[in-house]
Amino acid sequence: xxxxxxxxxxxxxxxxxxxxxxxxxxxxxxxxxxxxxxxxxxxxxxxxxxxxxxxxxxxxxxxxxxxxxxxxxxxxxxxxxxxxxxxxxxxxxxxxxxxxxxxxxxxxxxxxxxxxxxxxxxxxxxxxxxxxxxxxxxxxxxxxxxxxxxxxxxxxxxxxxxxxxxxxxxxxxxxxxxxxxxxxxxxxxxxxxxxxxxxxxxxxxxxxxxxxxxxxxxxxxxxxxxxxxxxxxxxxxxxxxxxxxxxxxxxxxxxxxxxxxxxxxxxxxxxxxxxxxxxxxxxxxxxxxxxxxxxxxx
Amino acid sequence: xxxxxxxxxxxxxxxxxxxxxxxxxxxxxxxxxxxxxxxxxxxxxxxxxxxxxxxxxxxxxxxxxxxxxxxxxxxxxxxxxxxxxxxxxxxxxxxxxxxxxxxxxxxxxxxxxxxxxxxxxxxxxxxxxxxxxxxxxxxxxxxxxxxxxxxxxxxxxxxxxxxxxxxxxxxxxxxxxxxxxxxxxxxxxxxxxxxxxxxxxxxxxxxxxxxxxxxxxxxxxxxxxxx
Numbered sequence: 001x002x003x004x005x006x007x008x009x010x011x012x013x014x015x016x017x018x019x020x021x022x023x024x025x026x027x028x029x030x031x032x033x034x035x036x037x038x039x040x041x042x043x044x045x046x047x048x049x050x051x052x053x054x055x056x057x058x059x060x061x062x063x064x065x066x067x068x069x070x071x072x073x074x075x076x077x078x079x080x081x082x083x084x085x086x087x088x089x090x091x092x093x094x095x096x097x098x099x100x101x102x103x104x105x106x107x108x109x110x111x112x113x114x115x116x117x118x119x120x121x122x123x124x125x126x127x128x129x130x131x132x133x134x135x136x137x138x139x140x141x142x143x144x145x146x147x148x149x150x151x152x153x154x155x156x157x158x159x160x161x162x163x164x165x166x167x168x169x170x171x172x173x174x175x176x177x178x179x180x181x182x183x184x185x186x187x188x189x190x191x192x193x194x195x196x197x198x199x200x201x202x203x204x205x206x207x208x209x210x211x212x213x214x215x216x217x218x219x220x221x222x223x224x225x226x227x228x229x230x231x232x233x234x235x236x237x238x239x240x241x242x243x244x245x246x247x248x249x250x251x252x253x254x255x256x257x258x259x260x261x262x263x264x265x266x267x268x269x270x271x272x273x274x275x276x277x278x279x280x281x282x283x284x285x286x287x288x289x290x291x292x293x294x295x296x297x298x
Numbered sequence: 299x300x301x302x303x304x305x306x307x308x309x310x311x312x313x314x315x316x317x318x319x320x321x322x323x324x325x326x327x328x329x330x331x332x333x334x335x336x337x338x339x340x341x342x343x344x345x346x347x348x349x350x351x352x353x354x355x356x357x358x359x360x361x362x363x364x365x366x367x368x369x370x371x372x373x374x375x376x377x378x379x380x381x382x383x384x385x386x387x388x389x390x391x392x393x394x395x396x397x398x399x400x401x402x403x404x405x406x407x408x409x410x411x412x413x414x415x416x417x418x419x420x421x422x423x424x425x426x427x428x429x430x431x432x433x434x435x436x437x438x439x440x441x442x443x444x445x446x447x448x449x450x451x452x453x454x455x456x457x458x459x460x461x462x463x464x465x466x467x468x469x470x471x472x473x474x475x476x477x478x479x480x481x482x483x484x485x486x487x488x489x490x491x492x493x494x495x496x497x498x499x500x501x502x503x504x505x506x507x508x509x510x511x512x513x514x515x516x517x518x519x520x521x522x523x524x525x
Binding site: 252253255257270271272273274275285286287289290 | 334335336354355356357373375376391392394395413414432433
């Protein structure tokens with residue numbers, strides 16, 4: 001099971017509604033997975049700035065002292081926005097390489113959920129409705145976003161096992177399915193120096209894309225080669241700074257439906273996820289082909 | 299005509315009302331509004347009634363149908379008319395994967411395209427698709443007829459038994475033990491009748507027939523080394 005959704009806005013006037021539309025889409029997919037939920041949203045960006053979304057189990061304590069600590073050690077912290085268990089840290093791009101080190105020195109248990117110029121990832125254990133409410137997703141605006149609700153099969157129900165997974169700067173992945181060669185691939189990727197924190201299969205899929213891109217592949221090429229190297233079932237939706245992509249494995253038993261109008265392109269595991277989108281009655285609705293990489297860019 | 303608002307009254311109340319209809323019911327015309335992609339709409343009916351669904355549905359629409367004439371004014375999710383026994387299910391849009399799976403009788407008409415595994419393990423149902431079908435269609439299909447006016451995807455009719463497959467367009471690839479067969483006069487008659495029932499104006503002579511090569515039916519001793 002698992003339910004995934006994605007929404008790419010062509011019409012800028014819908015941007016203030018992105019969080020609400022995406023949350024509503026994800027809530028309709030609750031039956032497909034009650035364990036954890038998450039949303040990646042691509043919002044405003046500023047040249048020369050980087051954003052990190054971080055998460056702490058002790059947010060109240062950690063996020064009180066962290067801004068001062070970061071300012072002291074990095075000196076270029078431009079914004080620190082707390083949102084429940086998450087916080088979005090905006091800093092000067094010149095110091096982004098040092099961020100992870102400084103954060104670990106402050107408290108190694110604080111996790112980085114996303115890194116990029118516009119990407120923010122919010123994810124926690126719980127139903128889509130609870131998760132989208134606690135992070136006030138409905139109030140967020142953005143250009144595009146993807147979401148996931150999980151029915152755990154391959155690893156424990158934890159925040160780190162929740163999707164979306166950050167695969168690189170401004171890139172993220174959600175997955176419906178299960179990968180069967182994730183153990184051997186995890187060993188291989190760790191030998192290549194790629195950080196993989198959990199026993200989760202999708203994290204390995206995400207790390208695989210990170211590794212491919214690190215070695216010079218474009219995201220499209222990395223997705224093409226995933227069709228060869230990943231064994232198992234998958235429908236992937238990936239987010240990038242400029243848009244989003246969809247790929248299904250050759251067997252394509254994990255459901256997927258898409259809709260396009262002159263205002264947006266939308267993805268849902270089921271048509272139910274799309275029914276409340278504007279003018280869906282006149283949208284072009286279709287099922288993406290197996291083993292075919294689709295991309296939409298702004 | 300009885301109109302039923304699915305958003306207002308819910309799925310269980312719709313399906314129990316439809317399933318309560320008997321052979322001689324006088325409530326023969328039903329309309330379902332606001333289906334909004336819901337699953338299992340109009341399943342398990344066993345009465346000669348008409349059900350019109352105004353919009354797209356989710357999984358398993360019209361499953362296990364007997365006698366009823368169900369029309370969907372939209373597209374359907376996976377498993378439409380699964381295990382249909384008799385009656386007719388018409389989809390005006392597209393159908394997702396395994397449309398008509400394991401169907402034992404009746405007619406399923408898809409006016410758009412059907413996705414992968416259309417007619418998988420069909421056991422007597424007739425399926426007419428006005429558009430294309432996806433990969434692995436008619437896998438292990440046992441009997442009945444699958445008629446496709448467009449193209450078929452990869453591995454058509456893999457491990458096929460005695461279902462007959464008629465394709466007007468291209469076949470991307472044939473599955474194991476599926477082969478092209480000659481069109482005989484009885485096949486022309488069958489096509490003419492089913493195309494007409496499915497309101498399709500394609501000509502029987504435009505189709506090619508595919509069926510089982512029957513090489514997987516019995517164990518071939520020459521293959522014993524493979525085990």
